[in-house]
Amino acid sequence: MFGFAKRDTYSIIEMVIAMHYVRGFKEGKKSILYGNRGMCLENDLNDTNTFYRLQNRAVIYKKPTPITISKVDYPSRIEAVIKEAYFKTPSTTDYNGVYRGKYIDFEAKETKLDYFPLANIHVHQIEHLKLIMKHGGIGFLIIRFIKYNKTFLLEGKDFLEFLETMKRKSIPLSYFEEKGHIIKEKYQPRLDYLESIDTLFFKGESV
Amino acid sequence: MFGFAKRDTYSIIEMVIAMHYVRGFKEGKKSILYGNRGMCLENDLNDTNTFYRLQNRAVIYKKPTPITISKVDYPSRIEAVIKEAYFKTPSTTDYNGVYRGKYIDFEAKETKLDYFPLANIHVHQIEHLKLIMKHGGIGFLIIRFIKYNKTFLLEGKDFLEFLETMKRKSIPLSYFEEKGHIIKEKYQPRLDYLESIDTLFFKGESV
Numbered sequence: 001m002f003g004f005a006k007r008d009t010y011s012i013i014e015m016v017i018a019m020h021y022v023r024g025f026k027e028g029k030k031s032i033l034y035g036n037r038g039m040c041l042e043n044d045l046n047d048t049n050t051f052y053r054l055q056n057r058a059v060i061y062k063k064p065t066p067i068t069i070s071k072v073d074y075p076s077r078i079e080a081v082i083k084e085a086y087f088k089t090p091s092t093t094d095y096n097g098v099y100r101g102k103y104i105d106f107e108a109k110e111t112k113l114d115y116f117p118l119a120n121i122h123v124h125q126i127e128h129l130k131l132i133m134k135h136g137g138i139g140f141l142i143i144r145f146i147k148y149n150k151t152f153l154l155e156g157k158d159f160l161e162f163l164e165t166m167k168r169k170s171i172p173l174s175y176f177e178e179k180g181h182i183i184k185e186k187y188q189p190r191l192d193y194l195e196s197i198d199t200l201f202f203k204g205e206s207v
Numbered sequence: 208m209f210g211f212a213k214r215d216t217y218s219i220i221e222m223v224i225a226m227h228y229v230r231g232f233k234e235g236k237k238s239i240l241y242g243n244r245g246m247c248l249e250n251d252l253n254d255t256n257t258f259y260r261l262q263n264r265a266v267i268y269k270k271p272t273p274i275t276i277s278k279v280d281y282p283s284r285i286e287a288v289i290k291e292a293y294f295k296t297p298s299t300t301d302y303n304g305v306y307r308g309k310y311i312d313f314e315a316k317e318t319k320l321d322y323f324p325l326a327n328i329h330v331h332q333i334e335h336l337k338l339i340m341k342h343g344g345i346g347f348l349i350i351r352f353i354k355y356n357k358t359f360l361l362e363g364k365d366f367l368e369f370l371e372t373m374k375r376k377s378i379p380l381s382y383f384e385e386k387g388h389i390i391k392e393k394y395q396p397r398l399d400y401l402e403s404i405d406t407l408f409f410k411g412e413s414v
Binding site: 080 | 271272287289290291292293303304306307308338341342
């Protein structure tokens with residue numbers, strides 16, 4: 001009986017661990033190290049992409065964080081421990097993959113403000129999105145406004161149009177409300193952004 | 208005059224540095240750390256992909272090496288140094304991108320032997336290639352036989368057929384010679400694998 005009581009105490013911890021694991025704990029842990037930036041959106045997207053893969057809907061992954069490794073230790077013949085490495089400025093967006101035969105490519109960011117600061121997207125990433133579209137891929141942004149709990153998909157062409165016509169350092173929420181497409185939050189998938197892609201690029205036909 | 212002589216002495220070093228840089232020195236440096244594995248093929252492919260991008264032919268990148276970061280130091284407010292990290296088993300292939308509107312995905316390996324050991328491709332990567340093809344992407348392998356200085360493109364379907372019909376732990380060179388497509392080595396691009404993709408997937412029509 002005591003064993004069971006003890007077991008009950010553990011089960012909550014186990015549940016929390018299991019929940020964290022399901023919600024992409026590993027990625028979450030990494031985000032904590034970066035100072036909690038973009039953790040929730042990243043986890044939601046990782047869950048969504050896992051769900052899409054399991055449902056055979058699409059194969060989309062977050063790319064690993066680009067780093068420059070400068071020191072590796074080999075404590076044993078098969079084990080390698082990186083002892084010194086540095087974060088590199090990404091030259092591409094974070095997410096890519098294939099959906100309905102098309103190449104999908106996007107960057108995802110959160111903002112606590114009423115606008116999205118353009119400093120959050122590197123120049124290389126903007127150039128990358130331009131090229132993707134030029135080569136027939138589907139490029140876009142996913143931006144979450146934390147304060148309003150709203151997540152938008154903004155097509156690459158609308159993002160570039162803003163950059164070219166408005167000489168501003170940030171995109172206001174109103175632009176996302178006008179040109180963007182709100183992504184519904186669900187139980188599963190967490191953020192069904194492919195629903196927006198169906199509407200925008202496949203005339204609303206689902207697979 | 209003395210200044211010029213001195214300059215001539217340096218120019219060789221500068222040329223070597225420039226050559227290394229052009230041939231993807233940064234990636235090469237990383238490979239040295241891993242024990243020189245796959246360095247030449249990786250560099251050739253990085254050069255080729257850079258050339259393709261500059262020529263506006265395709266947008267294809269090698270993904271960063273997947274790692275799990277466990278310790279980060281912040282020597283200053285803006286600087287972050289990774290002090291402990293581990294290599295992760297990759298769940299996808301190394302290269303992907305977009306070409307002529309299609310999703311491109313492949314894994315590249317070198318072998319010093321007369322055969323290609325299947326242990327060099329992870330189970331997850333095989334599953335990944337299967338999924339890519341299922342979703343309408345173009346999946347393949349690029350395998351270099353160092354001893355023969357031959358590099359082959361093997362279509363995903365032929366790779367999977369081998370795995371399903373032959374219960375072997377390696378693919379012999381003869382299978383690549385029969386089913387694969389030899390990739391020509393050129394000055395630029397170093398390895399014109401998209402030429403094979405044109406032949407195989409676009410009825411030989413170039414862009």
